[in-house]
Amino acid sequence: MDPLTLLREYTIRNELHKIVRIGDDYRFGNDYSFPCTIETAYRSKHVQANRYTLETLINFITNHHLKHTDYIQQSRSLRIPAVTLPDRKPLLDYLTGKTASSDSIEFLKFPQPNETTVPVSVSAASLGNDENFLTDVRVLENRNPIELIRAVEKPLKDRESILMCKNRDFYSVFTAALRRDEERQRAESLQRKYGLVAKNRIERGGFGGGDELGYDGGPKAKMHLKGSKIGEGVPIILVPSAFSTLITIYNVKEFLEDGVFIPTDVKLKQMKGTKPDCITVQKKFSRDRVVTAYEVRDKPSALKAEDWDRVVAVFVLGKEWQFKDWPFKNHVEIFNKIVGFFLRFEDDSVESAKTAKQWNVKIISISKNKRHQDRAAALEVWEKLEEFMRSRSH
Known part of the structure; x- marks a missing residue:
């Protein structure tokens, strides 16, 4: 069979x-199988003595869609002789069946498939009548070409060497992952150091009020309002006791833990029993594995000197009288040592937050009806609070 x-x-x-x-x-x-460099019956018009090789014709027919200049460059990159421009159209017409013959074709006599020219059908004479070898060849003839290729493949890259790319490295990814792990470990260490991890107590039912708080009755750290660090123990968040404010001790837990605002009057109807003196809240919607717990109280007058060391946040009414009898000179000193929040409805008048805007507090706006937005507002509180805690931990 002629390869052309x-x-x-x-x-x-x-x-x-x-x-x-x-x-x-x-x-x-x-x-059939032919050598790549075998000459075919198709002669070049440009050079009469030149016959195109099989690899030249296969490379041409598989890339005939390319422009001639691109095809020439592609052939040079593969070190395969190219078909000349005058030969392109008549050769393509012949190979695709548009023409039945061409004056450039001069057929040669090729041996039949059972002769020695075809490597797939190896003759017995060339193999020294080795019947075992002939049997192996017949087995190979029946195998899929892809299987033959895979049989002789050798792995040049493994999962480690494949990462060794020229002008590329993954060191920045490694350092970023390492830095993130170090920050997580540092955060866990600070949580343990300042008594913010209250997982065991929470699993036992949380903190109660009065004597049920479970605090150690030993001596506490002395009050150091002039310092910048937080006192030892579970941090305290103060909320107003007045029902006129949006956030109270009744609904603060649902807002901070679940990201849902429930009006105080609605929550009061749902609750049974007396008003709690203290409740515990923790950040639930967090990827951190550390459970951070805070006490929430609404009676500043009941705090002892060592308790004030643990006060880290306050929800303000926007009234100066809220800070009466606080152990601070003025609201400037208060919000320098404690992070403040002012919760308001987004469509309330500007006058409602006029005083709070003059203070160093974070104003949090929520919708009266769109409860799905409460979670974002609660996250604002946690982000500001955690930022404050990190700044006071050094």
Whole structure:
């Protein structure tokens, strides 16, 4: 079988994908195999003595859609002789079946498939009548070309060496991951140091009021209002006791833990029993594994000197009288040592927050009806509070 005729048949049947190069040979399905550099019957018009090789024709027919300049560059990169420009159209017409013949074709006599020219059908004479070898060859003839390729494949890269890219490295990714892990460990250490981890107490039912708080009855750290660090123990958040404010001891837990605002009057109807002196809240919607707990109280007058050391946040009314009898000179000193929050409805008048805007407090706005937005507001509180805690931990 002439390789030119065979290539034409595969092109017309749209089976070029079945032509596979294995080493220095081209395999046409499971039937024929020819050397890549074998000369075909097609002569170049430019150089009469030049016959195009099989690899030249296969490279041309698979890339005939390219512009001639791009095709020439592609052929040079593969070190394969290219088809000249005058030969392109008549050769393409012949291979695709538009023309039946060409004056450039001068067929050569090729041996039949059972002769020695076809590597797939190896002759007994060339193998020294080795019947075992002939049996192996017949087995190979029946195998899929892709299987033959995979059988001789050698791994050049493993999962480690594949990361070794030129002008590329993953050191920045490694350092970022390491830095993140160090920050997490540092945060856990600070949580334990300042008594913010209250997981065991919470699992036992949380903090109660009065004597049920479970505090150590031993001596406490002395009050140091002039310092910048937080006192030892669970931090305290103060909320107003007046029902006229949005956040109270009744609804603060649902707001901070679940990100849902429930009006005080509604929550009061749901509750049974007396008003708690103290409740515990923790940040639930967090990726951190550390459970951070805070006490929430609404009676500043009941705090002892050592308790004031643990006060880290306050929800303000926007009234000066709220800070009466506080152990601070003025609201400037208060919000220098304690982070302040003012919770308001987003459609309230500007006058309602006029006083609070003059203070160093975080104004948090929520909707009267869109409860799905409460979570974002609660996250604002936690982010500001955690930022304050980090600044006071050094």
